[in-house]
Amino acid sequence: MTYNEVLQYIFLGFVQGLTEALPISSSGHLVISGELLSLDIVSLELALLLHLGTFLAILIYFAGDVRDLLVTSVRSLGNVLLPRPGRERNPFKQRSTRVPWYFLGSLLVTGGIGLPFQDAVNAIFREQSRLVTLLLILNGLVIVAASQWTAGNRSMSEIGLVDYLLIGLAQGLAVFPGISRLGLTLCMGLARKMSWFESLKLSFLLSLPTIVGGVVVQALKTWGTAPPRADIEAWICTGLGIAAATAGGLVAVRFLLSNVLERRSLIAFGIYCVLAGIFFTVLLLAFPQTSAQARVPFISLLGGA
DSSP states (O other), X not given: OOHHHHHHHHXXXXXXXXXXXXXXXXXXXXXXXXXXXXXXXXXXXXXXHHHHHHHHHHHHHTHHHHHHHHHHHHHHHHHHHSOOTTSOOOGGGSHHHXXXXXXXXXXXXXXXXXXXXXXXXXXXXXXXXXXXXXHHHHHHHHHHHHTTSOOOOBOTTTSOHHHHHHHHHHHHHTTSTTSOHHHHHHHHHHHXXXXXXXXXXXXXXXXXXXXXXXHHHHHHHHHTTSOOOOOXXXXXXXXXXXXXXXXXXXXXXXXXXXXXXXXXXXXXXXHHHHHHHHHHHHHHHHOTTOOHHHHOGGGGGGTOO
């Protein structure tokens, strides 16, 4: 484990955490960073592990909402399995008790869309950085268009099953690097007339089981063929990357809650994605065989090849 290797993991972790909690695609920025800086460690597996850092950041900010959702889920399930006199067994007749079931339905749609594309996503991480830049442009255009919509005032308990399924669909489509999960789900929530805060909260809450599910599925897929190596140095570097992702996530979530909610506009993020996508597309096309140092002189600080 060298100093440069440690810096690479910390840098990628912070980038992942910062961009995951903003509507600009964390996986897309990881792929582009790996390409521009010639960082061979960038992979789908690393991206999923770094997401655990963002998971912690979101959990810290929304701990109360997570607790309320879990309590409601247990109570609702208990009423279904162990009905008691005076308590409504059908969870869909009350707003509060139907949320966990709609939430689950949204996650099932996400998994049903995202899982079949795992191999394609893996291939994009390995060798399709130019496609990522184009998807980043597309992500920006979608966000710019969605910024013109007028949000409503509906909460998580006021939207219906169709709304949850559509938001789950949006999250599933964001499996591709360059497409922001937060961006698509937030825009879909706004399109379904949710308030800004409720749409943002639902997007973050949906990300928690999605992150855990992605890590578990990838671990089973990878470790099912080859048990994890006892490479202490690699695990230490990964742990540092996760810690950096947590820090970056905390910064981004705080910024999003304190600034974006007040302004109620995503157009700046959309413009950034379009401009960044165009810039990186031109850069990769103009220097297809050029070393990272020629593209970005300061990469030597991060130990790039």
